[in-house]
Amino acid sequence: MKISVNNIISIILVFLLPISFLISLSTGPYSKVGFDQVIQAIFGIKLQSTYRDILNYRLMRTLAALLLGIGLSSSGLTLQYTLKNPLADPYLLGISSGAIFGVTIAEYFGYYSYYQLYFVALVGSLGSLGFVLLISAIFRSSSTTIIIAGISLSYLLSGLTTIYMIKLGPRIPSVLFWLFGSVSFTTLNTLERSSVLVMISLIIMFYNWKAINTLMLGEDLSRSLGVKVSYIRIISVIAASLSTAALVAMAGPVGFIGLAAPWMARLIVGSNFGKALVMSLLTGSLLAIFSDILARLVIYPSEAPLTAITSIFGAPVLIYLALKYRGRL
Amino acid sequence: MESIYVNNVSYFIKDKEVIKDINFSLNEGEILAILGPNGVGKTTLLKIMAGLIKPTYGSVLLYGKPPEESRNIISYLPANPNIDPYANVEDILLAQLYGNDKKFFISKDDINKVRKWYFNFFDKNYLKTPFSNLSSGEQRLVLLSGCFARNPKIILLDEPVAFLDITNQAKILTFIKDISVKMKITVVFTMHEIYYANVSNKILLLKNGQVKSYGDPTSVLKKEIIEDVYKIKLKEVSLDDKKMFFPNIF
Numbered sequence: 001m002k003i004s005v006n007n008i009i010s011i012i013l014v015f016l017l018p019i020s021f022l023i024s025l026s027t028g029p030y031s032k033v034g035f036d037q038v039i040q041a042i043f044g045i046k047l048q049s050t051y052r053d054i055l056n057y058r059l060m061r062t063l064a065a066l067l068l069g070i071g072l073s074s075s076g077l078t079l080q081y082t083l084k085n086p087l088a089d090p091y092l093l094g095i096s097s098g099a100i101f102g103v104t105i106a107e108y109f110g111y112y113s114y115y116q117l118y119f120v121a122l123v124g125s126l127g128s129l130g131f132v133l134l135i136s137a138i139f140r141s142s143s144t145t146i147i148i149a150g151i152s153l154s155y156l157l158s159g160l161t162t163i164y165m166i167k168l169g170p171r172i173p174s175v176l177f178w179l180f181g182s183v184s185f186t187t188l189n190t191l192e193r194s195s196v197l198v199m200i201s202l203i204i205m206f207y208n209w210k211a212i213n214t215l216m217l218g219e220d221l222s223r224s225l226g227v228k229v230s231y232i233r234i235i236s237v238i239a240a241s242l243s244t245a246a247l248v249a250m251a252g253p254v255g256f257i258g259l260a261a262p263w264m265a266r267l268i269v270g271s272n273f274g275k276a277l278v279m280s281l282l283t284g285s286l287l288a289i290f291s292d293i294l295a296r297l298v299i300y301p302s303e304a305p306l307t308a309i310t311s312i313f314g315a316p317v318l319i320y321l322a323l324k325y326r327g328r329l
Numbered sequence: 330m331e332s333i334y335v336n337n338v339s340y341f342i343k344d345k346e347v348i349k350d351i352n353f354s355l356n357e358g359e360i361l362a363i364l365g366p367n368g369v370g371k372t373t374l375l376k377i378m379a380g381l382i383k384p385t386y387g388s389v390l391l392y393g394k395p396p397e398e399s400r401n402i403i404s405y406l407p408a409n410p411n412i413d414p415y416a417n418v419e420d421i422l423l424a425q426l427y428g429n430d431k432k433f434f435i436s437k438d439d440i441n442k443v444r445k446w447y448f449n450f451f452d453k454n455y456l457k458t459p460f461s462n463l464s465s466g467e468q469r470l471v472l473l474s475g476c477f478a479r480n481p482k483i484i485l486l487d488e489p490v491a492f493l494d495i496t497n498q499a500k501i502l503t504f505i506k507d508i509s510v511k512m513k514i515t516v517v518f519t520m521h522e523i524y525y526a527n528v529s530n531k532i533l534l535l536k537n538g539q540v541k542s543y544g545d546p547t548s549v550l551k552k553e554i555i556e557d558v559y560k561i562k563l564k565e566v567s568l569d570d571k572k573m574f575f576p577n578i579f
Contacts, residue, residue, distance in 0.1 A: 086415065214427045216420070218411030221472075224379045225427040226400030270457075271416035272423065274435070 006268050013268075013282050020289040024062040027293050029301045030054050064183040064191050065292040065306075066285045068254055069261065071198040071247045073284025074277060075240035076258030077265065078205050081215050081273055082236040083143040089259040090244035093150030093237065096253035097157035098128030099245065103178050104164045107171065117178075118190045118249045125245030128153055132241075133234065146237065180305030181252035183292055190250045197246035204239035205277060212236055213273035254288070256310040260318045261287050267321050287314060331392075332357045332483060332515040333378065338387035340373055347373050348538040351387070355531065357482075358513040360505065362526035364549075365535035366559055371519040372408060372487055374535075378517065379405040379485050391483055399483075400428050404476035408487040408519075414461030418471050421460055422447060425475030446474040450500070465492040473501065477508070486518040490525065502528045523555065524573045534558055546571075 026035040033054045041047055041055055072090050079088040091097075102124025106112050112120065128150075135149040136142075165172055177185070205212070211232045214222040223229050247254070261284035262276065268283070269275040291309040298304050333355040340347045348370035355361055363371045376382045378389050380396025380403075391399040412421065422443040423435055430439050447456065450470045460468060469492055476484055489505070490498040506528050508514045518529075526532050532549040534542040536558045542549045550572050552565045563574040 084411070084413070210427055210433075214424045216413035216416045217424055218407070220376075220381060220407040221405070221410045221412075221425070222427075223381050224400070224403065224405035224407075225425070227427065266415070271413060271420045272435070 009268055010279065010282075013279075013286060016286055017282065017289075020286055020293070021062055024065070024289055024293050025055060025058050028054075028058055028296045033058075060188055060191060061183045061186060061292065062289060064186040064251060065288040067191065067195050067198055068183060068247055068251055068306075069257060069283075069285030069288030070281045071194075071201070071243040071284075072254065072258040072288070073261030073265070073280040074202055074205055075243045077262035077273075077276055077280045078212065078236050078240045080262055081212050082233045082240075083147055084215065085143065085147060086263075087259070088147075089256075090240060090247075091154070091253060091255070091258070092147060093132050093241060094128040094154035094157060095125045095241050095244045096248050097154040097161070098124040098126070099248040100124070100175075100178060100253065101157040101161045102127070104161045104168070104175050107175050108164050108168055114185055114187065115189060118193070121178075121249035122245055125241070125248055128157070129238070129241040129245065133237070136234075143233065146233075178252045181254035181307040182295070182303070182305050183251045183254075184295075184303055186250055194246035194250040198243045201239040201243035204235060206274075208232060208235065209274040209277060216271060216273070251306070253307070254310060255307045256314045257284055257287050257291075260310075260314040263318060264321060330357045331355070332359070333361075333517070334390040334393075335374075335378065336388050336390070338374070338377060338384045338389060340370070340377060340382065341385040346538055348377075348535070351533075351540060353531070353533060353540075353543055355515055355517070357515055358509050359515055359531060360509050360529040361515075361517045361531045361533060362529040363517065363519045363533045363535065364521075364523060364526055364558075365541075369535045370538040371535060375405070375485050375487050375517065375519060379403060381405075401479075402482040403485060404479045404481040404483075405485045406472055406476050406487060406489065408491065410472065412460050412468070412472075415459055417457050417459050418447070418463070419443065419456040421471060422475045422478060425472070426478060429479045443475070443478050446478040447471070449477075449504075450474050466494060466497055469493055470497060470501075482514060484514055484516045486516070488520060489518050490520065490522065498522075498525070523550065524568075524571065526550065527571045550574075 022035070022038060025038045033051050037047060037051055038055065047055070075090040076088065079090065079092060080086055099121035102120045103117050106117060106120045131153055132146060132149045136146045139145050165175060168175060211227045214225055214227050215229070215232070219229050262280045264283040265276045265279035269279045287310065291306055291313060294313065295304045295306050295309045298309070331354055335351055335353050338351040339349045351374060363374060365371055373382070377384050378396060380399070389396055391403065396403065423439060426439055426443065430436065444456065450473065455463060455467070460471070463471065469489070473489065476486070490501055493501065502525055505516050509516050520526060527546045529546060531544065532546055533540060534549050534554065541558050542554050552563055552574065555574055556563050562577050564577060566573045566575065
């Protein structure tokens with residue numbers, strides 16, 4: 001097999017994943033728990049219980065970041081293919097606006113725990129999805145109709161959200177927290193629930209990869225090959241949105257991963273949907289985990305929102321890649 | 330053996346008739362050229378044969394089966410496919426194999442097959458080049474090689490030589506003639522170059538969505554018929570036994 005630069009990049013990325021885990025487990029406030037303790041824990045040496053709790057917490061948020069990376073990048077990639085829009089990201093269809101609207105309204109009418117809000121956000125996201133699907137079903141589901149429906153809904157809900165946010169007055173921070181997006185408030189309960197939904201959506205994407213792949217040929221050609229384009233489009237939108245909804249409910253609307261990670265993957269392995277999907281899982285999780293590590297470091301000992309980091313560090317990476325490979329874009 | 334049977338096909342959008350009462354049948358290995366002015370229904374007819382739209386009346390049978398059940402034996406090339414400009418040539422060719430490859434993953438065989446057909450038409454290796462970086466003629470050739478790689482029994486081409494220079498036009502048309510004879514592939518194409526329609530065994534000339542004339546090239550390509558269909562005065566030139574028609578513009 002010929003070893004190309006891209007193969008080398010892929011191999012490096014695979015090795016980076018466990019390294020990112022180690023760094024993530026060693027980083028954070030409580031500097032007493034560092035790399036040494038992580039190694040001890042891996043080799044089964046018993047740590048004192050506070051250390052163990054800290055490591056467990058860090059492991060959980062690392063897993064949450066991993067799930068976030070996997071889910072958002074695969075959803076972004078799938079939407080880019082099925083909606084034939086290179087700038088599609090998982091929030092294009094109003095999924096996050098639905099969640100934020102739900103959470104804001106819930107906060108307005110009463111006090112809820114994070115775990116209760118998780119379900120509120122999930123219902124909000126799925127409500128948005130339902131609306132978009134309904135619109136596209138009534139008015140025939142061209143990709144442009146779906147996008148327009150999604151964007152309009154997004155604006156509508158943001159408008160309403162702002163009004164209720166002002167009404168919240170001094171309680172605004174409880175909602176802002178959601179707006180930012182972070183894995184710091186994720187719990188094992190919500191992580192488990194969300195991972196089930198993300199896995200289901202990944203199975204749908206992988207199972208249909210060849211049909212989704214033909215969408216690069218345009219609708220007519222794709223249909224002539226025997227692909228049921230409308231069906232594939234709807235099922236892909238549902239899969240991507242299910243995954244996104246689960247992640248927004250878990251960690252808020254973490255931005256940029258869903259746009260940048262798919263593009264990083266495509267620049268490395270090309271446009272074959274199957275290959276790009278596998279690679280996007282890797283680029284997405286690395287982007288998310290390293291961003292979460294940085295989120296814990298940049299304004300140490302406090303913590304920056306994950307979205308801020310993914311945007312600040314993801315944007316230059318994407319611009320660099322776009323310029324480096326501009327012949328291929 | 331009869332490969333294509335088009336029986337009384339009509340297609341209406343609302344109450345407006347796009348094509349009406351089209352009838353013909355082709356045998357295995359025959360070439361049919363569909364001619365007619367812009368907007369006469371050539372593309373619609375081709376799409377009906379490819380199973381992309383259902384005729385309002387009538388039916389199409391490909392080897393005795395409707396087009397929807399014959400995907401694996403058809404290759405169809407639209408006139409203006411909306412191809413992802415970022416995708417590279419090899420990824421596009423592999424995507425075109427869909428349905429022809431039964432495996433879940435891409436196999437070495439698929440890659441070899443696609444490359445073999447690609448190098449049939451290209452000297453240079455553009456396999457890793459993004460589609461949008463190719464000229465429109467090269468893009469056409471890429472998609473055509475993808476059509477052949479599917480190993481079809483029937484090929485439906487919407488303006489296969491549009492955008493191509495004469496070298497590539499000759500290459501494609503000779504190739505079509507070749508495979509129809511050697512591999513018994515039935516080819517149907519639409520075209521605006523009347524002279525090139527001579528490569529076909531049959532010509533279907535449409536006027537206002539209806540069949541104006543159907544038969545072998547010598548019987549269809551007559552000055553008065555062509556003038557009537559295209560509504561323009563023409564000069565006739567004979568080349569060997571083939572006729573060429575030119576509008577009176579000089």
